[in-house]
Amino acid sequence: MGIIRFQILNPTRICRSTIYYMSCRYLPSSSSSSSPLRVSSSSSQKPSFDFSRRWHFGHPDHHQQYQKPGEEGEKIFRLGLTADIGLSVAKALTGYLCGSTAIIADAAHSVSDVVLSGVALVSYRAANVPKDKEHPYGHGKFETLGALGISAMLLATGSGIAWHALDLLSIALSAAPEVIHSGHHHGIDMNHPILALTVTIASISIKEGLYWITKRAGEKQGSGLMMANAWHHRSDAISSLVALVGVGGSILGVNFLDPLAGLVVSTMIVNAGLKTGHQSILELVDAAIPAQQLEPIRQTILQVEGVKGCHRLRGRRAGSSLYLDVHIVVDPFSSVSVAHEVGEYVRRQINLNHPEVSEVFIHIDPAFLQFSCSTKDHDSITKESNICQEIKHVEATVSDIFSSQLSEKLTIKRITPHLLHSKILLQIVVAMPSTMSIQDVMIAAEHAEKEILKAAPNVARVSIQLSLNSE
Known part of the structure; x- marks a missing residue:
């Protein structure tokens, strides 16, 4: 039956x-007015299925809430x-x-x-x-x-x-x-x-x-x-x-x-x-994301103005979320605030163009100018030396040179050190007496540069700038 x-x-x-x-x-x-899929298209893009309103069609602009x-x-x-x-x-x-x-x-x-x-x-x-x-x-x-x-x-x-x-x-x-x-x-x-x-x-x-x-x-x-x-x-x-x-x-x-x-x-x-x-x-086990999947993200980073390059782009997945860390290269003479803003703009562009990225950790590196020191040499030098103590020693050396040899000609207003591949670049802002000519200032600055490079072998370049502000 x-x-x-x-x-x-x-x-x-x-x-x-x-x-x-x-x-x-x-x-x-x-x-x-419902449908599983809504096809959206434009003159510059291929038609695509819009799943953000998967169950709505007929009047796509009348709904205020999105799923x-x-x-x-x-x-x-x-x-x-x-x-x-x-x-x-x-x-x-x-x-x-x-x-x-x-x-x-x-x-x-x-x-x-x-x-x-x-x-x-x-x-x-x-x-x-x-x-x-x-x-x-x-x-x-x-x-x-x-x-x-x-x-x-x-x-x-x-x-x-x-x-x-x-x-x-x-x-x-x-x-x-x-x-x-x-x-x-x-x-x-x-x-x-x-x-x-x-x-x-x-x-x-x-x-x-x-x-x-x-x-x-x-x-x-x-x-x-x-x-x-x-x-x-x-x-x-x-x-x-x-x-x-x-x-x-x-x-x-x-x-x-x-x-x-x-x-x-x-x-x-x-x-x-x-x-x-x-x-x-x-x-x-946090296996690396294939390079071909990270390439579009790399291109997004390189298109940001102020980014000179990027390296060590790595990623790992946690379900549908993607976590990234990347080193971006910026102008070595950028201020900390400007370099930080470049990094934040990179973060915003990644989140905007790659919504699958849940979080990105950005490390900012200065662009290497005329130095060919390898990354391995850079790491070994950094481990063997205390760069903060070196910079403090260099600043003391510069102050001694100006006070002992150029005290009547130039006065130091500010010293800004830059570090590139464990080499120090100095930007020195000086003031001059009102009775001194520009030509004499140039001669004094050249003398100071030679003395600094001689006394501090870890200094690669010295840039002396004249301030016209009396304060």
């Missing part, structure tokens, strides 16, 4: 009911979870009625998808919790841990399906075309080919659609978990396609194609688990 009751169900109506439920749950009705990225991503994870629940139920019923190993394996995969989607949703929520005292760098690692958990479940599911498929394949190759095992028919029931094909095709379509929706949002938010979930949807679509091949083979009487298809599906699941797990482990 149970089989007869299921036979009168329309498979198309089942699929439509599932899709209708998903639409009612996540997509507002057309009367409220936050966290709420936006959570809706997509919920959509995937609902789809996985509907597909797992449909596939389980279809596989039981049709006796298809491939569809049963695909149903088991969909059941694991429900767990994986739940883990992804919980991880995404935890990762989007604001920074707090206990987690000053945010909770992005929870997203990475969720992706690692997904990979472990994928490996376990794929291994189980492979074991079952190998067992059935050995039976199919060594026995008659139809094998009865524990009262269950391993060939496909020819009374239900339409049901099997309909559910399998519907699964392919739904999963492929979820792949594109999740992928677009993942690219926009820079979420590794969301991108992994997107490819997981794509692998589900492909696995259902392989199951479709198995169903077709059983319909045609080639029974070994059914367990063989299940084996191929399991291989794909294991492969997806290995890739996701490898990427998650790299994030957990």
